[in-house]
Amino acid sequence: MRKNYCLFVGLALATCVFLVNMKAATFTIGASGQDFTTIQAAHDDAGVADGDTLLIFDAIHTEGDISLNKSLVIVGLPGKSVIQADADSGVAGNRVMHIGTAARVILVNLTIRHAVDASGGGMLNEGVLIMNNCTVE
Numbered sequence: 001m002r003k004n005y006c007l008f009v010g011l012a013l014a015t016c017v018f019l020v021n022m023k024a025a026t027f028t029i030g031a032s033g034q035d036f037t038t039i040q041a042a043h044d045d046a047g048v049a050d051g052d053t054l055l056i057f058d059a060i061h062t063e064g065d066i067s068l069n070k071s072l073v074i075v076g077l078p079g080k081s082v083i084q085a086d087a088d089s090g091v092a093g094n095r096v097m098h099i100g101t102a103a104r105v106i107l108v109n110l111t112i113r114h115a116v117d118a119s120g121g122g123m124l125n126e127g128v129l130i131m132n133n134c135t136v137e
Helices: 002-023 039-044
Strands: 026-029 053-056 060-062 066-068 073-075 081-084 097-099 104-108 110-113 123-125 128-132
Touching (some): 026 039
Parallel strands (some): 026 053, 053 073
């Protein structure tokens, strides 16, 4: 009896994980020909929901002061995409990214650079942040 109960619970959990993953969508970010030209525009779009993935197609993506309050996965190109607040490191006037208290963000294959801010430098994380194969310069 206990063995059957454990099997049922395991199958129920696996089904829930599968259904959650079915709902997640993937959107592309890039200078041209993609779903959105900026991470902020994608984040702010009503069609982008918690759990969705944003794929950065630019090798170097310049966008500062990105404010994230949704739980998203942001993935760069396999050789690491760069997200920078400004093209010149000496000119940046703000951070690259602010992760709000309600957000759970996963960053993959990214370098965060060329950012300046009194509270957070390249990134200010007030939520949950997981970084895999990332660099903050």
